[in-house]
Amino acid sequence: MTELSLLPAVRPRPSAPASAVAATSGAAFDEAVALTRALKLPHIRRAMTDIIPTAKAQRWDPAEVVRALLAEEAAGRAASNLRTRRQRASFPTGKTFHIWNEDAYSIPIPTQSALRTLEWIGRQENLCVVGPSGTGKSHFTEALGQAAVDAGMTVAWFTIEDLGGLVRRHRVDDSVTKAFARLTRTDLVIVDDIGLLPVSADAAEGFYRLVDAAYERKSLAVSSNLHPSGFDEIMPKTLATATVDRLLHHAHVVVTAGDSHRLSEAVNGNGVVALS
Structure with a gap:
């Protein structure tokens, strides 16, 4: 079993309707993006543009939004660590x-x-x-x-x-x-x-x-x-x-x-x- 298989599964995200796209703009979204940069959370930042509109359109529970974003970050870090270890192994x-x-x-x-x-x-x-x-x-x-x-x-x-x-x-x-x-x-x-x-x-x-x-x-x-x-x-x-x-x-x-x-x-x- 690889470390990636130990991570929580991320719920599939169907395409959000156009009415939900507004969730990825505005001061709050921009501030959230800035925080992901400050906290070095690149995988959450990339996932936000998909997850947030989908969550709004489907009325996800706030805890589910947090879980999905953290799962993306965990999976992204695991994949990045795997690539680094493989490169360093030579x-x-x-x-x-x-x-x-x-x-x-x-x-x-x-x-x-x-x-x-x-x-x-x-x-x-x-x-x-x-x-x-x-x-x-x-x-x-x-x-x-x-x-x-x-x-x-x-x-x-x-x-x-x-x-x-x-x-x-x-x-x-x-x-x-x-x-x-x-x-x-x-x-x-x-x-x-x-x-x-x-x-x-x-x-x-x-x-x-x-x-x-x-x-x-x-x-x-x-x-x-x-x-x-x-x-x-x-x-x-x-x-x-x-x-x-x-x-x-x-x-x-x-x-x-x-x-x-x-x-x-x-x-x-x-x-x-x-x-x-």
């Missing part, structure tokens, strides 16, 4: 569960269903999705992130090299620790595609700092071609050991398998629109 592709075929991938359906409840985020647990390229890791983790945003949570998406860039930017003024501490204000941090490329020293440090800062405080979701037990192949062994120890302590590990879904689509001619 998802790479916009993939959601609406285009996810749960039968097409190797992740057991009961596991998918349990993770989609998002209860593990509330318990500050981690998720590691590991397996070959094209087996649904990134799509599944992004779809979980999108679902978390829909549920009112905050999410941040990174590649491991993004974390290295964060380290470099904040090393200049010695604020690296503070920068990663701020990330723990986010309900879920997703780190995608670990293991595809060599990891720089800054990226390895950034990944460790993130895992350490989030440990038992916030949830991480990691997708990787390597099982975390093999992270010492791409990071210094001491750093990898400390990182994996914290990452896996409260983690669900999901291993994907099979052929690349992208390659399969390409071979079957489904990757492009056929040329005419």
